[in-house]
Amino acid sequence: MSRHVVAAVGEIAPGTCKLVTVKGREIGVFNVNNEFFALINRCPHQGAPLCRGEILSRLVSKSPGQYELTHRGEMLRCPWHCWEFDIRTGQSWCEPDSVQARTYAVEIEPGSELAKGPFAAETVPVAIEQDYVVITV
Amino acid sequence: MEPVNPSSMQAIDCDIHPAVPSTRALLPYLDEYWREHILRRGLEADNLELSAFPVNADLNSRPDWRPARGIPGSDFDLLRSQVLEPFQSRFAICNVLHGAQAMFSEDLSAALCRAINRWVAAEWLDRDPRLRASIVVPPHSADLAAEEIDRCASDPRFVQVLMLELTELPLGRRQNWPIYAAAERHGLPVGIHAGSSFRHPPSGLGWPSFYLEDYVSFAPGFGAVLNSLVTEGVFVKFPKLKVVLIESGVTWLPAYLWRIDKTWRGVRAETPWVDRLPSEIIREHVRLTIQPFDEPPEQSQVQTLIEQIGSDEMLLFSTDYPHWHFDGIEAMPNGLPPDLIKKILIDNPLATYPRLS
Numbered sequence: 183m184s185r186h187v188v189a190a191v192g193e194i195a196p197g198t199c200k201l202v203t204v205k206g207r208e209i210g211v212f213n214v215n216n217e218f219f220a221l222i223n224r225c226p227h228q229g230a231p232l233c234r235g236e237i238l239s240r241l242v243s244k245s246p247g248q249y250e251l252t253h254r255g256e257m258l259r260c261p262w263h264c265w266e267f268d269i270r271t272g273q274s275w276c277e278p279d280s281v282q283a284r285t286y287a288v289e290i291e292p293g294s295e296l297a298k299g300p301f302a303a304e305t306v307p308v309a310i311e312q313d314y315v316v317i318t319v
Numbered sequence: 320m321e322p323v324n325p326s327s328m329q330a331i332d333c334d335i336h337p338a339v340p341s342t343r344a345l346l347p348y349l350d351e352y353w354r355e356h357i358l359r360r361g362l363e364a365d366n367l368e369l370s371a372f373p374v375n376a377d378l379n380s381r382p383d384w385r386p387a388r389g390i391p392g393s394d395f396d397l398l399r400s401q402v403l404e405p406f407q408s409r410f411a412i413c414n415v416l417h418g419a420q421a422m423f424s425e426d427l428s429a430a431l432c433r434a435i436n437r438w439v440a441a442e443w444l445d446r447d448p449r450l451r452a453s454i455v456v457p458p459h460s461a462d463l464a465a466e467e468i469d470r471c472a473s474d475p476r477f478v479q480v481l482m483l484e485l486t487e488l489p490l491g492r493r494q495n496w497p498i499y500a501a502a503e504r505h506g507l508p509v510g511i512h513a514g515s516s517f518r519h520p521p522s523g524l525g526w527p528s529f530y531l532e533d534y535v536s537f538a539p540g541f542g543a544v545l546n547s548l549v550t551e552g553v554f555v556k557f558p559k560l561k562v563v564l565i566e567s568g569v570t571w572l573p574a575y576l577w578r579i580d581k582t583w584r585g586v587r588a589e590t591p592w593v594d595r596l597p598s599e600i601i602r603e604h605v606r607l608t609i610q611p612f613d614e615p616p617e618q619s620q621v622q623t624l625i626e627q628i629g630s631d632e633m634l635l636f637s638t639d640y641p642h643w644h645f646d647g648i649e650a651m652p653n654g655l656p657p658d659l660i661k662k663i664l665i666d667n668p669l670a671t672y673p674r675l676s
């Protein structure tokens with residue numbers, strides 16, 4: 183396991199995702215209301231580039247005709263067969279017990295800390311005064 | 320494997336069809352007003368049978384069950400000697416199929432259904448303690464149907480509400496919900512029998528030319544019924560409701576479940592109240608009678624199908640008397656595992672129909 187600086191915090195706007203390649207793996211780094219999450223860009227169903235899917239909310243209902251929108255911007259819909267995944271956990275909405283997208287731990291680190299190392303900065307140049315998204319792969 | 324003899328276990332026959340011999344037979348059971356209405360219009364001369372079951376259609380009656388005169392299923396003594404005795408059934412549920420269920424006039428439909436329910440109680444249930452019946456309702460008027468359910472429910476020998484499969488409105492639609500509310504309130508499953516209002520085609524393709532085409536279309540029609548009940552959220556709204564598909568055939572079910580599950584995973588947000596696999600909902604709420612089964616060619620394939628259905632609680636024994644699906648007393652498909660046989664013959668019917676216990 184190693185930690186990788188994959189983006190400056192300001193680079194990924196809320197509601198968007200940055201695709202990065204770490205150790206040969208494509209990973210989507212999401213900003214969900216200024217919390218950051220990382221998911222493998224490979225759908226556990228049949229391998230679609232999951233992180234290119236649409237970022238949506240969770241539509242739920244207790245009873246027919248009652249509609250509720252929750253988890254605003256926290257769901258990812260696979261571009262192939264439209265299964266929905268929780269960006270926070272990688273859990274599939276329709277098969278929560280058996281299907282889960284691989285997640286990676288994400289931390290925000292100030293540039294001043296990062297300068298001390300040891301981090302693999304990959305392609306992201308680090309400046310002392312900025313915060314960075316660091317994932318463990 | 321030896322053919323199963325249901326009589327050895329005193330099975331519960333969940334589908335027999337006593338027939339109204341003629342509209343005249345209903346006259347004493349009609350409200351006074353409707354008796355005069357029918358006589359003024361001369362309707363008593365019409366038997367008002369559903370057009371799915373023209374009296375002489377071969378499948379309408381097993382040859383050795385066909386009476387010398389009259390409509391198959393209309394003679395109590397024959398029914399007793401042809402089905403109750405040979406099968407030694409501990410209970411048999413009478414499902415009366417009649418044009419009252421397809422009538423345009425909601426009030427006349429309700430009046431005839433009331434008469435049929437009184438008739439079945441007096442002429443059948445009163446004559447044999449093994450007989451039970453489904454409540455016949457005017458399906459195009461949910462409020463009147465619910466009233467009739469409330470009226471009949473005080474007689475514990477009514478164990479189910481009977482609907483037809485392909486009605487004017489898909490069965491899951493909210494306009495029908497008063498029927499499900501009443502059924503659930505009284506602990507009555509809703510039996511959905513093959514059949515239609517017979518003024519719209521049995522499939523979306525339009526009117527068939529042949530009986531074969533028509534009859535076979537009713538099996539996939541049951542898939543449409545399940546689609547409607549599940550997606551409209553009937554089982555979410557009425558969590559205690561059980562639905563029994565009657566004369567639906569059985570072996571189409573696994574492929575249907577795979578298809579609805581697969582599609583649901585991608586489009587479930589459209590009907591967010593369907594919040595678990597449709598197959599799970601269906602296994603919990605839906606039951607099917609065993610005749611006709613639509614058996615595969617090999618016994619080993621029956622075993623596979625049962626595994627694919629994925630529940631040992633869904634199938635209920637039936638003879639579908641007097642319709643012709645089997646000969647002798649071989650009403651059970653060959654190749655069923657022994658534990659399942661007992662469940663189908665007894666345990667599952669008892670669990671489905673609380674009023675039988």
Ligand code: FES
Pocket residue numbers: 225226227228229230260261262263264265
């Ligand atoms: S590959 Fe993602 S839902 Fe099928």
